[in-house]
Amino acid sequence: MSEDLESRLRAALRPVAPGDEFTQKLIARVAADRRSPSKAPSARGRSPKPTTWWLSASMAASLLVAAGIQHQVQERRERERGLEARREVIEALRVTSQKLELAYEAIKSQSSSPADDASGV
């Protein structure tokens, strides 16, 4: 009885060569795993895709750069307006001083030759 059981077990557990179909499937699977090693099931769903991260980061950086440029342009415009106003103030005072000089010359020449000029202060 025991000999019969033993022979039956040996027959059932004897090494059998795998079929061609099984071998091909195994090779294909191994090759597929080598091509995409990061697609581990444990990593999926935990962190955003790299493309999404880069998109967000580049958008934020673009906004910062745009705000910086806008600030610089505004500052430069204000500086230009201020310098133009300063130039105009100096020009206005220069014109005023020229005309005051004219009045002064007239007053001065009046004292030397009253017939030529008339002035009232």
Place this chain on the structure above:
Amino acid sequence: MRSCSLRLLFALLTPALAWAAPNPRLVLPEFSALAQKATESVTITLDAALLAMAGRFLDGSDPQDAATKEILKGLQGIYVRSYTFDRDSGYQQADIDAVRNQLAAPGWSRLVETRSRKSQANVDIYIMVANNQATGLALIASEPRQFTIVNIVGAIDLDKLHKLEGQFGVPKLDLDLPKAPPSNTKK
């Protein structure tokens, strides 16, 4: 009821009083025809905001800038129109009269009037004084080939204007100017 009537009366009178108050700012014509004929023209319009902006760009450590900064304090506007022509009589007397007529309004008084037969240059300086403080200055200079109007609006401290002497070539004018009240004068 009585207080309501007073408030209503005050509200009605305020604009009228403001209108009646002498205005040191002259209404300067466009002078577009003169600008076209002129070989050189200077048009400067600086209101209080622009004067404040200019003041921020004046260097206090530079003597000329510091003097200018002092002058600008209290000013509300500087308006200049100046036209130079390449021949005599480039402008009409009517151009000057349009501005001069405004100076006949109450509040303005002529400080200086010069007529030079030799150079044919006439300079009139008008000043508006309120509460013993100069609040406006107008200068009209007419020469054969040049016509200039300067209008300075605001609390002009004449002592500070005197400090400009030597800066920008401003001459020493021995004018009998009204003195500003001591409270407004910093020495």
